[in-house]
Amino acid sequence: MTPAKSEDVKPRMSxxxxxxxxxxxxRHLASRRVPKPMFDYLDGAAEDEVTLRRNTSAFEDVALVPRYAVAVENPDLRTRVLGADLDWPVLLAPTGMSRLFHHHGEWAVAAAAQRSGTLYSLSTLSSVSIEGVAEVNGSAKMFQVYLLKDPGLNQDLMARAKAAGFDALxxxxxxxxxxxxxxxxHSGMTLPPTFGPAxxxxxxxxxxxxxxxxxxSKMTLANIEGQIDQGSQDVTSLAKFIHEQFDTRITWERVEHLAKSWDGPFAIKGLLAPDDARRAVDAGASAIIVSNHGGRQLxxxxxxxxxxxSMVDAVGDRAEIILDGxxxxxxxxxxxxxxxxKACMVGRPYLFGLGAGGEAGVDRALEILRPETQRALQLSGCRRPRDLDRSYLQRLG
Ligand SMILES: Cc1cc2nc3c(=O)[nH]c(=O)nc-3n(C[C@H](O)[C@H](O)[C@H](O)COP(=O)(O)O)c2cc1C
Structure with a gap:
């Protein structure tokens, strides 16, 4: 059941x-609107959540060194990333099962991303299908895959994404x-869910x-339901199936093969080491997404x-670097x-908006971040992102 929407119809904001x-x-509003097990799944991360906290606090260890007496009226945030012309340099990261946070899920996020003039990334583990997202977003979008044990399943998902107009992989x-x-x-958000009276x-x-x-409509892992004719098609069995499908033996040869078969802008997400970044570029990556999965993994x-x-210096101008987390x-x-x-990616910020108020909440998240970015650029004494360089930064301590 797709919510009625069009690029021009902006939902009313409460x-x-x-x-x-x-x-x-x-985030605070979402914590009141979304049941705690789902909110904790969104907000939480691995173990002591040290990495989650450091992802944000790391920015405090570097200060901006602004310039003044510079003409900074009409700042222009436009940029080109992953082969797409965008109105501003913040992309929406892939997040699985967005309908857990609001029943309009990925439909709402993809529509808001298009309205904001930025790129939407759809997860393989989404609760709206590749084709369903393409119906509400006719602009820049990227499809995210994991390397699966069955290469046929990867190829099939990629062919569907290409056919639906996804530009990047x-x-x-x-x-x-x-x-x-x-x-x-603790909350029972496990496979299978184990909810108790609390x-x-x-x-x-x-x-x-x-x-x-x-x-x-019932929540499913929409990209794979119907493709698998083994066992039950409920969301728990599908999620278990796909996790069992994750191939733990990723080799750069397989990555290279994937890059060649996509034949378009290709990003590798989840790298943190300069040698991995260099290998990824050798294997055909046109962009490296520097990320630790929002602190949800290690x-x-x-x-x-x-x-x-160090990641920027490792790849030079051989690939674009996107910071995520x-x-x-x-x-x-x-x-x-x-x-x-070249750009940043956000995950939880737009999901907090989604949980707080559906599509209007995602609009609100982007309407907060975009003017903040513009104002910070102007206050730094720059008119365009490309005016910035390391002379605008000072490491503290
Ligand atoms: C609820 C949730 C689901 C996620 N699902 C995926 C996914 O399916 N694929 C993926 O590559 N990353 C996934 N991520 C990680 C995001 O793409 C991104 O790396 C992370 O959210 C960035 O950190 P931030 O939330 O601090 O912006 C997920 C993150 C969250 C919060």
Missing amino acids: AALARCRNIEDL CLTVDVPVQGNRERDL QWFQFARCPAWVWNHLMS DGAVAPFDVLE GVRRGSHVIKALAMGA
Whole structure:
């Protein structure tokens, strides 16, 4: 059941959304609208969540060094990333099962991304299909895959993405096994779910979420349902199937083969080491997404912003570098660009918006981040992202 929408029809914003002034406000509103097991799945990360916190706090260890008496009126945030012309340099990261947070899920996010003039990434593990997303987003979009044991399944998903007009492909490499997310173990958000009386009480606290889910189409892993004629087609069995399909023996030869068969902009997501970045470029990557999966995989892994400089220097102009993880402010975007990133990606910021208010909430998240980015650029004394360089940064301590 696709919500009616078009590029020009902007959903009405509630007073509660309008009162959200920053991403943290949206996070707070989402925590009240989304049942706790789902909210914790969104908000949480692996083990002690050290990496999750460092992803954002790393930005505080580098300060901006602005220039003044510079004409900075009419700043222009436009950029070109992954072969697409975008209105501003913040892309939407792939996130699985977005309908957990709002029944309009990926439909809402993809439509809001198009309206904002940026690129939307769709996860293989999405709750709206490749074709369903293409119906609401006719502009720049990227499809994200994992390397699966059955290469035929990868090829099939890629062929569908090409046919549906996805411009770029992203291969996520940082999930050889699922990270140990203890909030999910406590809340019962496991495969299969193990909800007890405490969780049912938490569902009862979010009647609108429950009602909307009861009234809308069943949630599935929409890209793979119907393709697998073994066992049950319910969401738990499909998720188990796909996780069993993850190939833990990724080799650069297979990556190279995937890049060649896609034949278009190709990003590798989840790299943190300069030698891996160089190998990825040799294997055919046109972009490297410096990421630790938002702290959801290896707790204790280095933060993307902490390694950004070495990753940029490792690949030079052979590939674009995209920073992913921890971005909550426009000033974070400006710091990453000054360090040499071509763009940033955000995951939770738009999902907080989605949970807080569906499509209007995603609009709100992007309407917060975009002017913040523009203002930080102007206050730094620049008119365009390409005016920034490392002379605008000072490492503290
Ligand atoms: C709920 C959720 C689901 C995610 N699902 C995927 C996924 O299916 N594929 C993927 O490559 N990354 C996935 N990620 C990671 C994001 O793409 C991104 O790396 C991360 O959210 C960036 O950190 P941030 O949330 O601090 O912006 C997911 C993240 C969240 C929060």
